[in-house]
Amino acid sequence: MQDIYEKILMLAKRRGILFPSFEIYGGSAGFYDYGPIGSLLKHNIENLWREYYLIKENFLEIETPTITIYDVLKASGHVDEFTDLMLICSKCNRAFKAEEVFPDLSEKEIVEAIKEGKLKCPDCNAKIDKSEPFNLMFSTTIGAGKGRKGFLRPETAQGIFTNFHLLYRYIREKIPFGVIQIGRGYRNEIAPRQGIIRLREFSMAEAEVFFDPKEKSHPKYEEIKRNKIRIVYDDKEEIISIEDAVNRKIIANDALAYYMSLTQDFLIECGIDKQKLRFRKHNPDELAHYANECWDAEIYSERFGWIECVGIADRSAYDLKAHIEASGKDMYAIRRFKDAKEEKILKIVPNMKKIGSKFREKAQKIKQELEKIEPNKIKDKISIEVDGEKIELTREYFDVIESKEKKTIEKFVPHVIEPSYGIDRIIYGILEHNFFETMKKGEKYTILKLNPKIAPIKAGIFPLVNDKRLVDKAKEIEKDLRETHKLVVYYDDSGTIGRRYARMDEIGTPFCITVDHQTIEDDTVTVRDRDTTKQIRLKISDLPKYLKEKIAAL
Template identity: 60%
Template sequence: MPQDVYDKIMMLCKRRGFIYPSFDIYGGVAGFYDYGPLGSQVKNNIENLWRRFYVLKDGCIEINTPIITLYEVLKASGHVDEFTDLTVHCGKCKQFYKVEDILEKGVSVEEALKKNLLRCPRCGMVLKNVSPVNLMFSTKIGIGEGRKAFLRPETAQGIFTNFHFLYRFAREKLPIGVVQIGKGYRNEVSPRQGMIRLREFSMAEAEIFFDPTNKTHSDFEKVKDKKLFLFDNEKEMKLSLREAVKNKVVDNQALAYYMYLTQEFLLSAGVDPKKFRFRKHAKDELAHYARECWDAELFSERFGWVECVGIADRSAYDLSSHIKSSGVDMYALRRYDKTKTVKKKKIVPNMSTLGPLFKEKAGRIKTLLENIDVTSEVDEISVNIDGEKIEIPKDCYKIVETEEKVSGEKFIPHVIEPSYGIDRILYMILEHNYMETKKKEEEYRVLRLKPGIAPVKTGVFPLVNDDKLVEIAKKIDNDLRDAGVITYYDDSGSIGRRYARMDEIGTPFCVTVDHDTIVDNTVTIRDRDTTRQVRKKIEDVVDYIKEKIGFLV
């Protein structure tokens, strides 16, 4: 069977130190890969470029939260109940399958079961027992009973649970953009798509909190005439941001702006614009938290259109859920011009009764009671803790009417979330920039990576192993590294072979020290994509290279 581009890229990645199969000496395991020396650099470069767009350009703040996430957090967020895949088991082959992977296109699960169309890919046996399976990795915090927890399926919840701190940090002003880059986990049923379907993956997520009455963006006017590549599941369109929002193809300015920012990031990272589009989620495929979502899809020769970024309007879903579950005040404030005095009913917990009755739960119940908004007559009060509804006896609280001075109206912010799959983006950049040609009847491979993404920026070579040339080449190599430019020094093999090794890993420039260098203090600098060579003074090399690579380090 002939190799396709995925096979060729993964072979190159393994051979040259981009990507290795995890635990290879023990046979490996599906859904896990290691980044080698070059792959780690590419991944870091993609993540740092992303930070340039979100932290520097858009002014977001970055945080870092634990991978291990409490059960209560993910219960409140809906992941315990909703983060599932339909699976089916073949008793003969002892294999589990994700139903959508073996379902014929255009056929519903109900129809497939009714007509016996769901069959094991290995033995052909008709499969019947379809059931949902939660995809989170479960764990426990502490020894003994401990506390139930999971490896996080997304980084977003760490941002939501910190909103009350972050809102104060931002001096209680909206919008606030908060970002996080880190690992996410999904216990895939049967990952068979290499780098595209991982059980441990890297994510870059931004949660931008808006007043729901004002989903605009301060930079929208600057980019309103830029074009977005859109696909609404029926037709492809090329619309300006202004047209997309005006015609309600995209619901609001904020969502359109972050779609544009995503498009600019991906094209700047080296994605082929002819293999890029935004696809709108149909209503029946929206996540449980989303009111509108667009996927940035990239085309792969093997996998077709692949979702690499999701840009969702999560509305107030997450903060509402965490306020309800935790009882913590995570509201924002829409300030009045003048302070107002209002009459307000509030619940005052009676801890002398509440404490002995509910013991360790009493503190959480007290917080929940204090945050209940009493707008009418109340006959009975209940709270929800960890999915359990608890009725509160009347002698555990009293309702009092007070006068309070208020400076504004409380509301729950809405959230626009661009969520990036770094591993998928990395693979797609490799595929979109992989070129094959022939040189002297031999296969010749080039990765035409953008200079800012390339793992090595400059190869440095002495033409031959002459002591004088080697000394000068090593000095240039050290000067470039001191200036923050990653280099690769190579003095073995013919100069053609050395160029080929650099082309194969995407190195955009090569500096060669030759015999003329000793005479006129100049070196040859070769461009990977054009193969053209220029002579430059040694003292100008560092500045020339830094200018050419845009100094993205």
């Protein structure tokens, strides 16, 4: 007997929602294509997400390359930290992702169990005798010949971080502000086995929200603080108000909480069942290398259980600090004071007479390196590197002096809250939560009850019978709705009217318009509602307004 996942994939393939990639060559795990209906659905979901972040939140949107140079991902920590523990069976040569095969064991426990010969291969039952960290990035070479090392990006975020200084200037040095990017991400998964839940190439919608760490609040917090969310933390689960969760320090700050509430609103509007949605707090041992705190929005699947579809992380100043250190560029924001603030300042003063006498042509470079060092970190002796040579300097070559300065500004590294959405997983959740089967005339009848806002086709348009007058009028209505009113509609004159309704119901089309003989007499048509199957009669001239109002309201 088929489970819901198999039914959805069969429907998706039959109706042009999803296709396995490269199928004529046997396919490849971790890759799927969006068909004509799936592409429209994905486009509508991404545009609804833009409504939340571009329109309601007034964020900026940028687009950056999917190929990222080595230096960026080395600085961000992905070269060293973006790994999964891989298990290898020496008998059958299969590789497995450790946490999927043994989900109840920590990495440390898995490594110990391998040493003790306690773990067996799930395929051939031989003892697993090897484990190693596996970097999940796809590497590439940029350019011909030796070229430059690069990777397919694991996240869109780094393209935003490396442009921070330009974006900050563009927004006239105002903070907080947010930047979004929708695009592809890549993970060379060890053994993807969950269809579109675990892809090697996937679609992401990410927002990076830059805050002053001294003011990690959100101006709209008061509007959402009474909203309730279901949370899982410290092995407990409860439904709680946003305000209560922040006051009890379950959620670190109201900015993080605000984006959890916004995420809940977005997912529910997309069609995720609220009863099958929760937010789970990461334990300290599962936090990403860049995160201070992270919550996953998880949706429940009958086949896969709870699936992470959105990560909402407090990345603190990790990324910008890393890029400042690696690039040497100014990626700071400015805090302005109304009244001048007097501060004690430590300053390094190089003794250029001594430095010039001993190091001659390197004197200026030594001065520059000295001035990069934080004065409060200097002891009696320091070591610097100039042109690949390590140079040790004692206090005779520099001094650290204290002075008082009046400041009206100070520099700081902004903190970042990041809501990161996995579009493909959200699409699967929408399909599963809105997939319904009923019996009609002794046969199974499938309905996809999509929110009209994201439905790929807004209306099907049918002539009742193959009469030239009805066909011409139906085509005229279809053309007017599509070209004049910019609605995605579908003309169909094949098969019985019942079969045509069924095809539209299977792809989530909310309305079906039928042109019959009465249409020729009085310019009216029937409009059928997908969910109630009730029909009303409308003037053709009223159709655009009716459809647009219904789509916007639901």
